[in-house]
Amino acid sequence: MNGPFLCGKETTYEGGLHEPGIAWWPGVIPPGTVSRQSATVMDFMATLADFAGLKLPADRQFDSMSLRSAITTQKEVLR
Numbered sequence: 001m002n003g004p005f006l007c008g009k010e011t012t013y014e015g016g017l018h019e020p021g022i023a024w025w026p027g028v029i030p031p032g033t034v035s036r037q038s039a040t041v042m043d044f045m046a047t048l049a050d051f052a053g054l055k056l057p058a059d060r061q062f063d064s065m066s067l068r069s070a071i072t073t074q075k076e077v078l079r
Helices: 043-051 068-073
Strands: none
Touching: 043 068
16 A cells, blocks of 8 residues: 555556665664665666676666665665
């Protein structure tokens, strides 16, 4: 149920973006970290590459951004 938000989880309307995500990684993600960062599943690619120390190829554009700082320091990332 998306409460007062428009549409549901499968859309890009408010109801689709306001779904909680939970991450647990001892030693990397501090306990009690809460972020208000908006993200999509597409952001996993850039985030995981960033944690692995890899760079995404520069010869194309990606609809993905690293959420590493949002996950580890609660600092939001601007799109």
